[in-house]
Structure formats: C-alpha cells, structure tokens
Amino acid sequence: MSVAVENFVKAIYKNGKRDNNDTKPGNIAKELGISNAAATDMAKKLALKDLLHYQKYQELKLTDKGTKMALNVVRKHRLWEALLFKLFDLSLHDIHREAELLEHQTSDLLANKISEYLGNPKFDPHGDPIPNSDGEITTIDTSITLSNTEEGKTYIISRLMSDDKEFFDFCGQHGLKYGNTVLVSKQFSKNKMTQILIKNNTILLNEDFTSIIYVNEQD
Amino acid sequence: MSVAVENFVKAIYKNGKRDNNDTKPGNIAKELGISNAAATDMAKKLALKDLLHYQKYQELKLTDKGTKMALNVVRKHRLWEALLFKLFDLSLHDIHREAELLEHQTSDLLANKISEYLGNPKFDPHGDPIPNSDGEITTIDTSITLSNTEEGKTYIISRLMSDDKEFFDFCGQHGLKYGNTVLVSKQFSKNKMTQILIKNNTILLNEDFTSIIYVNEQD
DNA sequence: ATAAATATTTAAGCTTACTTAAAAATATTT
DNA sequence: AAATATTTTTAAGTAAGCTTAAATATTTAT
Structure with missing residues (x-):
C-alpha cells in the first residue's frame, strides 16, 4: 500500500484513540495537511479496499484490516524512534521526523530485526506502546x-x-x-x-x- | 525530489560507471523496469530541472547537479547497507533491498549520524566506496x-x-x-x-x- | 425552530509517473 | 549502400493523489 494510504489509516487510528475521537474526513484532513475533499475522496477509495467503513457524513471507522495496517505502521514508527534514539544523538523531534518517513519503507522482516535488536521493547522513547508483530499492544506497564x-x-x-x-x-x-x-x-x-x-x-x-x-x- | 527522480539519476550514474557505459534512455529504462517512452519522458523533464543534458537520440549525461544528487543517494544507500549489516543478522541481499527503499527517505542529517556512528567508513559491506557528504569518493584504499x-x-x-x-x-x-x-x-x-x-x-x-x-x- | 456557521461532498482540473501504439530516427547486417 | 532490425520519440491515455469552487448536508447559536 502507498504512503498516502498508510498515513490515512494511521491518522484515523490515532484520532480514534484521542479524547476528541473525531474521525470525520475534515479532522483527518487537518491531521494530514490535505483538503477535506481529498480526505472524502480517499475515504471512499479505502472503503472499496475494505480498510474502513464509509457512510456519508459519518465518522470513519477502520475495519479489522485497516486497524491492522495502522498498527503495523505505528509499530514501525515507534521501533524506528527507539532505534534512532538508542544509536544517535538526535533530538526526539528530529527522531520523530525521520521515523515518519522510514516507517513506510520498512519490511516486516526489518521491523522484527529492529525489535529483536532492542530486546523487543514494549515502549518507545516517548513512552508510547509499541505494538508487537501481531498488532497487540501491551497496556499493562510493569515499569x-x-x-x-x-x-x-x-x-x-x-x-x-x-x-x-x-x-x-x-x-x-x-x-x-x-x-x-x-x-x-x-x-x-x-x-x-x-x-x-x-x-x-x-x-x-x-x-x-x-x-x-x-x-x-x-x- | 521524488523517488522516481532519485532512482533515475542514480541509474544514469551507475550505468555511466560501468563498462558498457550506455546511458541512452532504453538502457536506463531496462535498469529501472520502466518503458522506453517513460525514460525519454523523464529525461526531458530532468533536463529542464538542470539535472542532466538531453539531446535527442544521444546518451544522457548528468550535470554537476545531477551527479551530486546521484552521489547523495548512493551515499545513503551504502551507509544503510553498512549500518544494517553491522546491527542485524540479515543477508546482504535483504540488506540491499531494504537500503534501496530507505535511501530515499533519509535526511542528510541522519546520513551523517549513521556515518559518524560507523566511524565514517569509506566502504560498504560489499566493498563499494561510500561518498562523503560532499560527494567525494575515496578511490585509494588503505586497507x-x-x-x-x-x-x-x-x-x-x-x-x-x-x-x-x-x-x-x-x-x-x-x-x-x-x-x-x-x-x-x-x-x-x-x-x-x-x-x-x-x-x-x-x-x-x-x-x-x-x-x-x-x-x-x-x- | 430557524438562521447562520461549519463541514462534507461533488465536480472539474492538475501533476507525476507511468502505460501502449505508432511514427521517426539510428544501427546493424548483408 | 540498401534493407532490416532496433531504438528512440511522439502521442494519447490512465491511476493516484492531490487542488479549488460550488452544492449539499449537518451542526451550532440564537
């Protein structure tokens, strides 16, 4: 799947997790820095690919398939953050920016290697949970x-x-x-x-x- | 610049370095797995951006700007190969494939950090030279x-x-x-x-x- | 409850990076 | 040198991922 698609489902996932919980096209558009029209357009396309449920004027809801994709991208993002943070003297802001790009160009194989190298961490340097390769998130933090x-x-x-x-x-x-x-x-x-x-x-x-x-x- | 553009100048650079030395659109097209028409098309566009010299039916010649871009991509590719090789237990083939994607999503800052982390290596795990941040290649190998x-x-x-x-x-x-x-x-x-x-x-x-x-x- | 404000959708259009098919030029073979 | 083969170019068309403008629906405020 393309970078645009991955970012789209990721934005829905993240907005859905937040307090406001607004996953209507406008909000996703704002998150991604694209026009509302583009968001509506994309939503319709992704519904055909069974990544989300789309009903006019309603909130966008990820399907299981869409959620899985979002979690996979989030996993890669947070693994990259953890790795870059460990290896290099870079600000968390810079690290975030790099991870934002790298997350889309990372095979599952490489993601697993990064995870293994880091000792399969459950949290990234921000303290955000890193989904495992099955998309499971550890919510119980033993730390x-x-x-x-x-x-x-x-x-x-x-x-x-x-x-x-x-x-x-x-x-x-x-x-x-x-x-x-x-x-x-x-x-x-x-x-x-x-x-x-x-x-x-x-x-x-x-x-x-x-x-x-x-x-x-x-x- | 886009991934397509980066890969295009990289292909010209690499073909130009080879024995055959054929940098006509057809050869570049073959290298990139695109049609000849697409290669001609791209060549004309990149000529307008001062990345290469284009004359109908002639070889494509990178400008200084184009060479610089190609070297920058090659640098990132080889730095990624060196890093992945050092950190992970992956075949050189897998490493090459990952680097092929990561090279386009790597800031100069991150490239420099990777280089520094590795002790500014002059060669990648294949033995290919890694251009420095100014695009200079060490040809004299002290090893x-x-x-x-x-x-x-x-x-x-x-x-x-x-x-x-x-x-x-x-x-x-x-x-x-x-x-x-x-x-x-x-x-x-x-x-x-x-x-x-x-x-x-x-x-x-x-x-x-x-x-x-x-x-x-x-x- | 209705008017005003806001958000969503539709429609038309753009750019990038491709495609195939046909025309034109170059290269090769004899 | 001419005929044939190959390559390059042009032309027309497509899909993805956007844009703006206008129409339509929903939400908010009075």
Whole structure:
C-alpha cells in the first residue's frame, strides 16, 4: 500500500484513540495537511479496499484490516524512534521526523530485526506502546517511576515520558537514555530527591524528573 | 525530489560507471523496469530541472547537479547497507533491498549520524566506496587483505569483497563482520593459511578467504 | 425552530509517473 | 549502400493523489 494510504489509516487510528475521537474526513484532513475533499475522496477509495467503513457524513471507522495496517505502521514508527534514539544523538523531534518517513519503507522482516535488536521493547522513547508483530499492544506497564525505586537496586530505563526539550537535553547530557542502566544509590524521603549512579556518574534528581522517568528492575 | 527522480539519476550514474557505459534512455529504462517512452519522458523533464543534458537520440549525461544528487543517494544507500549489516543478522541481499527503499527517505542529517556512528567508513559491506557528504569518493584504499597482515597485530575488518552467499554465511557464523576486530595470531607462509582470533575464537582461513577480506591496522 | 456557521461532498482540473501504439530516427547486417 | 532490425520519440491515455469552487448536508447559536 502507498504512503498516502498508510498515513490515512494511521491518522484515523490515532484520532480514534484521542479524547476528541473525531474521525470525520475534515479532522483527518487537518491531521494530514490535505483538503477535506481529498480526505472524502480517499475515504471512499479505502472503503472499496475494505480498510474502513464509509457512510456519508459519518465518522470513519477502520475495519479489522485497516486497524491492522495502522498498527503495523505505528509499530514501525515507534521501533524506528527507539532505534534512532538508542544509536544517535538526535533530538526526539528530529527522531520523530525521520521515523515518519522510514516507517513506510520498512519490511516486516526489518521491523522484527529492529525489535529483536532492542530486546523487543514494549515502549518507545516517548513512552508510547509499541505494538508487537501481531498488532497487540501491551497496556499493562510493569515499569515504575524512578521515584518509586528502592535503594541499592539496579534498573533499566524504559520510558522518558515527556515532550520537553530541556528534559531531553538534560537526559542527553547525563546518559539518561532508553535502555541504559541506573543504580539507585540513595532515596531521600524528606525532599523526594533520588541519587543515582549512571555511566559512572552520580547525579541527583528531583521529583519533577523522577516522576516521568520509568524503569524496570533488572533481572 | 521524488523517488522516481532519485532512482533515475542514480541509474544514469551507475550505468555511466560501468563498462558498457550506455546511458541512452532504453538502457536506463531496462535498469529501472520502466518503458522506453517513460525514460525519454523523464529525461526531458530532468533536463529542464538542470539535472542532466538531453539531446535527442544521444546518451544522457548528468550535470554537476545531477551527479551530486546521484552521489547523495548512493551515499545513503551504502551507509544503510553498512549500518544494517553491522546491527542485524540479515543477508546482504535483504540488506540491499531494504537500503534501496530507505535511501530515499533519509535526511542528510541522519546520513551523517549513521556515518559518524560507523566511524565514517569509506566502504560498504560489499566493498563499494561510500561518498562523503560532499560527494567525494575515496578511490585509494588503505586497507590490505588479511593474507598480507602481520602476526601479532590487531586489525579492523573494512571490506568483505564478495557476493557469495556461502562466504557470508561463514562470516556470519564466525563474527567476521565489517568493523569487527581481529588479531592475527599466526601466518603460515607454507600453505598460505592465516590463523586469527576473533570474538575469543581462533579460526583458520585459507587464501580463498584471506584474499577477499580487507582490514585496516588498528591505530 | 430557524438562521447562520461549519463541514462534507461533488465536480472539474492538475501533476507525476507511468502505460501502449505508432511514427521517426539510428544501427546493424548483408 | 540498401534493407532490416532496433531504438528512440511522439502521442494519447490512465491511476493516484492531490487542488479549488460550488452544492449539499449537518451542526451550532440564537
């Protein structure tokens, strides 16, 4: 399927997941930066391909086939984000932009290889869940925030749930990266600060940060 | 520029480098799997964009601008091949296919990051040169074959110059991979065998293999 | 409930990147 | 050098994925 089609079903999927939940052509058009007319047109075509249900003036509803396609694209997007984030020193914004293009040119085989390489992660660097190759999404997150960790234990960073540039700059400077290992050397119950050892450096974090950094206990 | 345009200039560039050297529309068409008419059509359009010189019934000649574009695509292709080869256990054939798609969706920024990550390699896993960001190609290869190495020294694998599947299967099994480090433990002048230490394993190679494995001395 | 505002749909048209078929030029063979 | 074969070009047409403008339906506000 084409890039346009993949982006179309992805936009419906994402809009459907959101609070507003509006999947009428106009909203999808806005998301994709195309005209309403083009969205209606595409919707009719995709209905013929059994990717969505189309009824005039109604919300667009993905079929199972359409949902599967959307999840497959989302999977590839988030796997690319995770890989690029791990390998390169790039801003999350840049990473998102690259992944937006690469997601459409990635075979299932390559996606699986990326996933395997990363240890089949369940979440991308934003903390968004990565669908598995069957399109299943893990909603139960076993990770905990850094503020809820125990002294002396070692953890692996699993989510950096933020869109804040400054936070990510800080993370970049101190090796706080998806997949990296941290040792919690001290938890200060008084002022809710956490002292961690990462990459041979001791750093002190306040609750603003420890509450958005998610980790998993190392096996 | 579009994928079609990028592939078109790339095909001219590659055909121009080959022995036959035929860059008439028919040959480019064959390379790309499109009709002769489509190739002529495209040639006229690209001439207007100053990417090539077009004269009826003559060979297509890339302009400087066109050559630059072709080299940029080739660079991205080969960087992707090098990266995928390093990271994943995929056949060179699969890697080529993935790179063929990814090359068109890769920003210059990402290309530079990949290059940097790999240590700015001058050759891809096939042994083909990787143009730098200015489109310059290193033709002088400082690497030597494994058969010409010295005992006791450590080298980094720089080229595996083969298209043979069995050779690459062997390489995969023994960690003979682009970028990996080998210690030459013994050179047998008599039967031209080479004993190397790689990934904590000692293996013995005959000249068939040591003459197509290129390495650089470790600094 | 009706008028005004907004959204959707239809219709006509554009560009890109192809196709096939026929005409024109070039290359090859004898 | 002429005849034949091949290649290139032109011409006409198609599908995808858009656009704008106008018609139609729905939603919101009064």
